Amino acid sequence: MGSRCVLVVVVSHDPVFLATFAEWSLKGRLLVWATKLMVVTSLPLPKLHSLLSSHWTFSMMNTILFNLDDSPPNLRVSVYTHLPYTQEGAQMVGVASWTPQRGLVVREGRSLFPPKFFK
Numbered sequence: 228m229g230s231r232c233v234l235v236v237v238v239s240h241d242p243v244f245l246a247t248f249a250e251w252s253l254k255g256r257l258l259v260w261a262t263k264l265m266v267v268t269s270l271p272l273p274k275l276h277s278l279l280s281s282h283w284t285f286s287m288m289n290t291i292l293f294n295l296d297d298s299p300p301n302l303r304v305s306v307y308t309h310l311p312y313t314q315e316g317a318q319m320v321g322v323a324s325w326t327p328q329r330g331l332v333v334r335e336g337r338s339l340f341p342p343k344f345f346k
Contacts, residue, residue: 232261232262232263233261233262233263234262234263234264234265235257235258235262235263235264235265236265236266236267237264237265237266237267238266238267238268239266239267239268240268240269240270242270242274242277242278245266245268245278246278246281246282248284249278249282249283249284249285250282250284252284253282253283253284258284258288258289260288260289261289262288262289263289263290263291263340264284264285264288264289264290264291265290265291265292265293266285266290266291266292266293267292267293267295268292268293268294268295269294269295269296269297270294272294275292275294275307275319276319279292279307279308279309279319280309280317280319285309286309286311286317287311287343289340289343290308290309291306291307291308291322291339291340292306292307292308293305293306293325294306294307301326302326302327303324303325303326304324304325304326305321305323305324306321306322306323306324306325306339307319307320307321307322308320308322308340308341309343310341310343311343312343320337321334321337322334322337322338322339322341323337323339
């Protein structure tokens with residue numbers, strides 16, 4: 228019997244919807260640890276940080292957020308995750324960026340779905 232890896236993609240620019248999704252996905256057990264969650268949004272960084280740090284689904288599960296900055300002419304996507312246990316404490320970290328010119332660039336020493344727990 229093989230294991231399955233599922234990727235769930237949620238696209239919304241509404242922080243209330245994203246918060247509700249986080250709550251109901253937890254209550255309904257939509258996600259398991261092997262599930263990868265990708266959230267695509269265009270929220271301002273303070274709202275994004277608040278969303279990541281205040282919802283277990285986003286802070287503890289295998290989640291990355293693609294934050295769109297579509298200000299013409301500089302289309303850019305910044306990719307973030309929340310690391311709950313670092314030496315500096317819990318923090319939102321940038322793991323990658325995307326532009327039409329360069330494509331997806333993962334930051335040195337980072338991965339798109341970094342481990343959140345260390346022994």
